[in-house]
Amino acid sequence: MRKRRKGRTDTLTRRERSERMALIRSRDTKPELLVRRIAKSCGYKFRLNVASLPGKPDLVFLRHRKVIFVHGCFWHRHPGCALARLPKSKLEFWLPKLTGNRRRDLRDLRRLRRAGWHVKVIWECQTKDTRCLESSIRKFLRPSR
Numbered sequence: 001m002r003k004r005r006k007g008r009t010d011t012l013t014r015r016e017r018s019e020r021m022a023l024i025r026s027r028d029t030k031p032e033l034l035v036r037r038i039a040k041s042c043g044y045k046f047r048l049n050v051a052s053l054p055g056k057p058d059l060v061f062l063r064h065r066k067v068i069f070v071h072g073c074f075w076h077r078h079p080g081c082a083l084a085r086l087p088k089s090k091l092e093f094w095l096p097k098l099t100g101n102r103r104r105d106l107r108d109l110r111r112l113r114r115a116g117w118h119v120k121v122i123w124e125c126q127t128k129d130t131r132c133l134e135s136s137i138r139k140f141l142r143p144s145r
Helices: 014-022 030-041 091-114 130-141
Strands: 059-061 066-071 118-123
Touching: 030 059, 030 066, 030 130, 066 091, 066 130, 091 118, 118 130
Parallel strands: 066 118
Antiparallel strands: 059 066
């Protein structure tokens, strides 16, 4: 039996919500693993989640001074993407959280660029077309002249 608290519109119990949220990964997501596999198949060496850099980029190509972030469209608010829709319940919780994520991402991108890093953001929805994704990664990692 579901207990409903006054003012809440969540359709799941606290336990069900907790179990569902525990399934969400922040590292080694399917899109991230795909981007890693492509970068590796192109012959590039990279480090993962370098904490000393702003935003802790997903892939760091030290020799090239380039980083790639692999963002989930929902969590990082991909502009104009259907996957970035807002939840229907608990907006007072989700709106500040997701807005804060987006604001932090933009700040981290600025800090990296100011420090001389080249930055690429790959959105979750862009990982559906692997040919296009591989081409985009190759183009980004190609040495600049």
